[in-house]
Amino acid sequence: RPKGLPPGPTCYPFIGNVGLFKPSDAVQANRKLRKQYGDIYTVMFFHKPMITVHGYDNIRELLVKNVDMFLERPITIINGVFNKGKGLMWSSGPVWEEHRAFALTTMKKLGFGKHSLQGQIMEEVDCLMDEVDKFENKPFDIHHALNTAVSNVICSLLFGKRFDHDDTKFKNLIKLLNKMFASTNPSSPAFVFPLLRFLPGSGFHNMEKSFRDIDAFTKEIIEEHRRHFDENNINDYVDGFLFEQTQKKNSTFTDEQLIISVREFFGAGTETTATTLRWAVLFLIHHPEWQRKLREDIDALLAQSHPKMEHKEQLPRVEAFILEVQRHANIAPFAIPRAPKKDFCYNGYNFPKGICVCFALDSVLMDPDIFPEPSKFKPERFLDKDGKCTGEPKEKLIPFSTGQRSCVGEYLAKMELFLFVTRFLQKFELKPENSNCLPSLEPVLGLTNQPKPFNVILVKR
Numbered sequence: 294r295p296k297g298l299p300p301g302p303t304c305y306p307f308i309g310n311v312g313l314f315k316p317s318d319a320v321q322a323n324r325k326l327r328k329q330y331g332d333i334y335t336v337m338f339f340h341k342p343m344i345t346v347h348g349y350d351n352i353r354e355l356l357v358k359n360v361d362m363f364l365e366r367p368i369t370i371i372n373g374v375f376n377k378g379k380g381l382m383w384s385s386g387p388v389w390e391e392h393r394a395f396a397l398t399t400m401k402k403l404g405f406g407k408h409s410l411q412g413q414i415m416e417e418v419d420c421l422m423d424e425v426d427k428f429e430n431k432p433f434d435i436h437h438a439l440n441t442a443v444s445n446v447i448c449s450l451l452f453g454k455r456f457d458h459d460d461t462k463f464k465n466l467i468k469l470l471n472k473m474f475a476s477t478n479p480s481s482p483a484f485v486f487p488l489l490r491f492l493p494g495s496g497f498h499n500m501e502k503s504f505r506d507i508d509a510f511t512k513e514i515i516e517e518h519r520r521h522f523d524e525n526n527i528n529d530y531v532d533g534f535l536f537e538q539t540q541k542k543n544s545t546f547t548d549e550q551l552i553i554s555v556r557e558f559f560g561a562g563t564e565t566t567a568t569t570l571r572w573a574v575l576f577l578i579h580h581p582e583w584q585r586k587l588r589e590d591i592d593a594l595l596a597q598s599h600p601k602m603e604h605k606e607q608l609p610r611v612e613a614f615i616l617e618v619q620r621h622a623n624i625a626p627f628a629i630p631r632a633p634k635k636d637f638c639y640n641g642y643n644f645p646k647g648i649c650v651c652f653a654l655d656s657v658l659m660d661p662d663i664f665p666e667p668s669k670f671k672p673e674r675f676l677d678k679d680g681k682c683t684g685e686p687k688e689k690l691i692p693f694s695t696g697q698r699s700c701v702g703e704y705l706a707k708m709e710l711f712l713f714v715t716r717f718l719q720k721f722e723l724k725p726e727n728s729n730c731l732p733s734l735e736p737v738l739g740l741t742n743q744p745k746p747f748n749v750i751l752v753k754r
């Protein structure tokens with residue numbers, strides 16, 4: 294390990310710390326490393342160091358107070374090999390700046406961040422209700438239906454269209470995305486050593502194929518948009534991008550940039566929110582007492598009328614429940630890694646320019662000083678003495694990461710979570726397939742922390 298870096302486990306010649314833990318055990322392994330080496334430590338992937346940072350104060354200090362220093366991504370298989378520096382999520386420097394600003398402005402114009410978007414979300418929730426109606430009183434896995442519904446929200450924004458739950462092509466695409474999120478793990482050495490993706494068991498080989506299929510699907514949609522393009526009628530993200538292309542020749546607004554950004558929005562906008570909703574279903578099955586409490590509140594306020602975002606403040610227990618689901622599910626235990634723009638020193642340790650730095654959001658979500666008894670599911674921790682959902686635990690909950698490069702879809706995700714959960718509870722009672730053997734709460738780590746497959750029974754109210 295190069296001198297001056299944070300401490301870490303003993304390195305072996307050539308391999309460094311490769312093999313120290315299985316990528317699927319990364320969360321537990323990093324908790325253990327923190328106990329041994331403190332909040333900031335280094336693990337070596339062959340000759341490449343990776344620094345991991347734990348704890349709310351350290352993460353705030355680096356991502357918020359030193360915001361300019363940590364806006365870039367390190368070079369990994371995704372940006373180095375697959376995306377070649379393009380896109381939004383994995384780009385750095387001027388490309389990222391320009392396209393993050395473009396994404397935010399365009400999404401805002403299209404209703405992202407405005408309550409008008411909720412009409413589209415509610416339409417999807419209602420289609421989902423029709424879809425799951427088929428399974429009334431029968432155990433079924435809600436995974437695919439949830440993913441389709443959530444994905445359709447993002448498709449409406451990106452392409453101005455939604456897809457049927459039975460559309461075979463779309464169904465296959467969603468399956469591909471699921472497989473990619475379940476089988477790829479950024480703690481794998483192939484993440485920083487792309488050649489290793491060809492070794493058996495590396496999900497990154499599948500990722501490359503999934504990217505190709507998603508991109509082919511997107512290309513067709515872009516061509517369709519191009520054929521019908523009308524600069525006075527910008528209805529979706531692709532239109533907005535094509536308009537920018539007509540205004541800025543020889544710029545970064547290339548077709549390749551569009552395809553990669555769309556793929557990133559499609560993936561990030563589908564899997565994360567749908568996985569959180571699956572966890573919400575699971576926790577509702579495990580906690581019928583919370584189902585009862587939430588339903589009482591929703592019935593008293595809304596009866597069967599449609600929920601709107603304006604109702605969120607009047608339903609503090611629903612909000613607290615969702616926050617606790619996000620905390621407990623811990624779906625992104627590590628934010629997407631960053632790289633310091635220049636050599637940087639923090640707490641006496643060197644952070645060389647470009648080094649891969651991981652921020653363990655998990656260490657905040659499970660911090661007993663902020664969330665006492667963190668392994669217990671306790672939505673009430675987010676409620677103050679007057680029953681309002683405010684206070685330190687809410688402020689310090691950072692599942693979307695923090696600072697200027699935190700999740701761009703946070704507002705949309707929060708809307709979706711509130712509207713989906715509230716409408717579901719209005720319409721159905723959720724029951725386990727077997728009340729003597731509840732489905733597991735043990736997560737499986739891929740790109741996100743996912744629940745194991747489980748069945749639910751929906752009983753119409």
Ligand code: HEM
Binds near residue numbers: 382566628
């Ligand atoms: C519950 C749902 C979600 C969670 C927990 C989540 C979490 C995250 C996290 C932890 C990051 C990394 C931020 C960092 O680098 O520090 C991120 C980035 C990102 N997310 Fe989300 N996300 C969610 C939903 C969404 C949705 C719905 C969209 C699409 C609209 C989205 C799009 C993105 C994009 C594009 C980035 C990269 C931002 C950038 O690099 O500038 N996410 N998200």
